[in-house]
Amino acid sequence: MDIILRNYYKLLGNIDVVLILALIFITTAAIVLGVAVFFTRQGRIQKRLERLLPDQPLPPQPSTNAEGLLRTEKTGSIAKLTRPLHNIIAPKEGSTRKKMRLKLIRAGFRSELAFYNFVAAKIILVLALPTFYVVTRFFYKLTPDVILSCVLLAVLGYFIPDFIVWANIRARQERITKALPDALDLMVVCVESGYGLDMTFKRVGEEMRAISPDVSDEFALTNMEIRAGRSRDESFKEMALRTDVAEVHSLMTMLTQTSRFGTSLAKALRIHADAMRIKRRQLAEEQAAKTAVKLVFPLILFIFPSLLIVLAGPAFIRIYQALLPALAK
Known part of the structure; x- marks a missing residue:
């Protein structure tokens, strides 16, 4: 103890x-x-x-x-x-x-x-x-x-x-931005085939599953909200808020104005898809133009010192060997 x-x-x-x-x-x-x-x-x-x-099994999960x-x-x-x-x-x-x-x-x-x-x-x-x-x-x-x-x-x-x-x-925002023009093209095809806007959202959600699950999820969820009784304007605003992508914001605004003023949905979607494709090409060109500037710092910090050592190293060694006896005297 x-x-x-x-x-x-x-x-x-x-x-x-x-x-x-x-x-x-x-x-x-x-x-x-x-x-x-x-x-x-x-x-x-x-x-x-x-x-x-006691005698009833639990309901199955949605498939x-x-x-x-x-x-x-x-x-x-x-x-x-x-x-x-x-x-x-x-x-x-x-x-x-x-x-x-x-x-x-x-x-x-x-x-x-x-x-x-x-x-x-x-x-x-x-x-x-x-x-x-x-x-x-x-x-x-x-x-x-x-x-x-x-x-x-x-x-x-x-x-x-x-x-x-x-x-x-x-x-996720980058993936949505890259896949959204393809979804818009699919929306144009659906609308021109006679689909309504609700059915278009459902079809895009199904067809985009293999290409972009993120875009597919957003379209499918928006379609479910509309089917559940929520207004289109509120569902579109929620989709823009969930993604926080500028292109989605502009798309939802365009769809709201189209349904409100009764303009041609197919024509508006085609113009919007072309504008997004041009914007994506301009963004790619901008990134390519920035590549030369971004390569300056790796070149100066890593490649240029190596080249200097390889090219000027033997000359410095010869100069040092030639001047060493003179410096010793």
Whole structure:
């Protein structure tokens, strides 16, 4: 007993070890608590469903791609495990939550679980990165440098999910911009074939699936909103807001004005498609013109020094060998 008490007091005297163990305990407890609450809650829900519907199976999930967009997309089981943590630290209904949801939607994460995934990733990274750093330095003291490193790692872990979402938004916007002229050409074909605007959106959503899933998803989701009873103007505004692409904004504005003033939809779509194609060609020419300027810095920093060493190196060596005896005298 005396040995145990002696080791206990010795452990309390070493504040570094205490802080490390406390940090590990908090991280482990948070993960275990989330898993336990999730499975307990799932068990209660399953029992209630069995009591209410003892002889009826649960309804199957939608099989079509368009209907599946309203439920799950790019989400996994991590969100389900960490969902209880969201109720503690995630912002409630308000402007902050809406902005975060809008960013995730623009990045292609439409499911409600995506928001839990995003918040859970922040929690896990904020706790895991400093914990890993401290554990790797277990045999060192918690100096101010170590504490500062832990703080910086926690801040880095907090902003890593934001950076990933931002990168996904940029990549998705570029994919939509590149594929939109093809979707417009398909819309022109559908309208000239006698399709209405609603059927045109549905057909474009189906045909663009193999070419551009992002454009296909947006057209299919907009068509579903219109079929559900939402006005076309509101559905078009929502599509422009979800994508945050200038070309989509102009397309939705053009469709709204066309349906409002009764002008020829096929002619307007063809003119808009030609304008977008010209704009895309001009953008490609602009990028090609910038290539020469962008190559200047790699040439000066990397290629030019290598050429200088290869071409002038032997001459400098000969000059040095010729002047060395004179300098020695």
